[in-house]
Amino acid sequence: MERIFPKVTGNAKIAENTYEMRLSGDFSSITAPGQFVNFAVEGCYLRRPISVCDVENGILTVVYKTVGKGTEIMSRIRPGETMDVLSGLGNGYDVGAGGKRPLLIGGGAGVPPMYMLCKALVRAGARPVAVLGFNSRNEVFYEDEFKAAGAETHVTTVDGSYGIKGYVTDVIGKLDYTYFYACGPEAMFKAVEKTVKSDGEYSFEERMGCGFGACMGCSCKTKYGSKRICKDGPVLKRGEIIW
Amino acid sequence: MVDTKVTLSGWELDNPVIPASGTFGYGKEFAELYDINILGTFSFKGTTVEPRFGNPTPRIAECPAGIINSIGLQNPGMEHVISEELPEMKKYFGKKVIANLGGANIDEYARLAEAFGKEEQVGILEINVSCPNVKDGGMAHGTSCENVYNIVKRLKSVTEKPVYMKLTPNVTDIVSVAKACEDGGADGISLINTMTGMRVDLKSKKPVVANKIAGYSGKGVFPVALRMVYQVYEAVKIPIIGMGGVSCAEDVVEMMLAGASAVGVGTANLINPYASKEIVEALPAVMEKYGINSLKDIIGGAHNG
């Protein structure tokens, strides 16, 4: 973990209530896809945890949905402003576990961390397949980015206004894969858990006090004892989760 | 050179800054960021006889100037802390530490005090009779003068170490509780623990925290904590570790003027992991600005005249 003060280089709306922010700084503390950063937001007492979507050449990309006060304020930040960021938090995904054909499952605000993971898997020689789930056409983002990164990409929308009508699980059932990685709402996880046929890992969210392991605010019970989502997670292996 | 040293029951601290229990773990996460030996000392996570998972999540909710938490004393238990955490802590913290202890009943408090009283790494036993987030004991002990009196008396019979009673602000008359502690033989008082509070989510229309009611801490509680330290200082002779909402070096000085001999920094560490370090480093300049040569001299200064 590191506290840094990177400069915002971009903050643009890319879909309904969805923004992509780019920041320039030293992000060497980010060592794995699936890690997150914690933003101090002017006017909010606690920080806001957001997943790393990508880091390359000293530029961090995050994609976030505006769901409340903090993310609304973030969406109004202009390029040139400086942010107070705790960087390199959490464990991240195990890229080495993916095998030849890893499956990436992202639901809504759970799609962003899959992007850096996708790139890492391709770099490691895998041929990932990505299934990205959204509610509706106007919420869809990053389809082209996943394709460009080298993933076979399927998009689902609940209302059928774009891609395949239905849920990510409607597609997953028809695919072959060596391992899976999932990020999204817990309701999606429960459906995924019933559908998947391989080992894999899930990335969890919890309300956080500190985000770096000090307060015990984010604890969850696993088969191997209690873990802190912020420090021992957010990624947990399928085999250790108590549903 | 200004003098930041203070003394708690014969134990001289380099400065009065003490990260508060439950906001600093066992120090490890912070030791990865800076040399925590610059602190006066710190108070480790509230420890109970048996391991505890704590309450269901969500356990944290945000407030305009603070947070509410309902952790519920999650800790690995007394035996684990003594056999694993203390030896580990020795590697990165060379000073004595404050052991924060939580019992379900008077016998448990005695077992904890006896066990941690034998540890040379422990400087003070801070007895948590004020946790609002546990059913069995906690705050229920700290709201009764008779209970705190009986607990201190018993603890003083099982340990030689200084016993500091950590009090809850959720009482009608903090002064009488503090006096009962002193009468029972307490060596000092720590206050305040969190104030009970809650938040309701407008979208779900349900309490944000799973436990519904939780403990409020952070910037917003500072004036309440300060007032209580001020009142207790007038009533007792034993030293006070003042805490509640302290966020900067100016707050430390203010707390000491009200009557604190040392000052706890809690929630501030969660938002800025360097908060305690920054406070330690800012203290000398703040002292100079206000013409303070020695911090010891200002304790209770607000009561003069």
Ligand SMILES: Cc1cc2nc3c(=O)[nH]c(=O)nc-3n(C[C@H](O)[C@H](O)[C@H](O)COP(=O)(O)OP(=O)(O)OC[C@H]3O[C@@H](n4cnc5c(N)ncnc54)[C@H](O)[C@@H]3O)c2cc1C
């Ligand atoms: C490890 C992690 C990674 C995340 N990554 C992303 C991401 O890449 N993109 C994205 O859009 N969102 C992500 N989130 C969710 C994001 O943190 C919340 O949407 C955001 O904190 C909401 O803040 P707000 O002030 O707008 O909402 P409010 O509801 O006003 O927030 C009130 C409080 O609740 C907390 N909170 C609200 N929703 C959540 C939530 N879902 N999880 C945790 N805390 C919450 C806030 O941090 C704040 O303390 C992530 C959460 C976690 C824990």
Ligand SMILES: Cc1cc2nc3c(=O)[nH]c(=O)nc-3n(C[C@H](O)[C@H](O)[C@H](O)COP(=O)(O)O)c2cc1C
């Ligand atoms: C997340 C959290 C956990 C806490 N855990 C404990 C604990 O285990 N034992 C204890 O005596 N106090 C505990 N406290 C109370 C603090 O030590 C402190 O008394 C209180 O938060 C007021 O100080 P602050 O406003 O600076 O945080 C906890 C507070 C927080 C925020």
Ligand code: FES
């Ligand atoms: S949020 Fe503090 S321990 Fe995870």
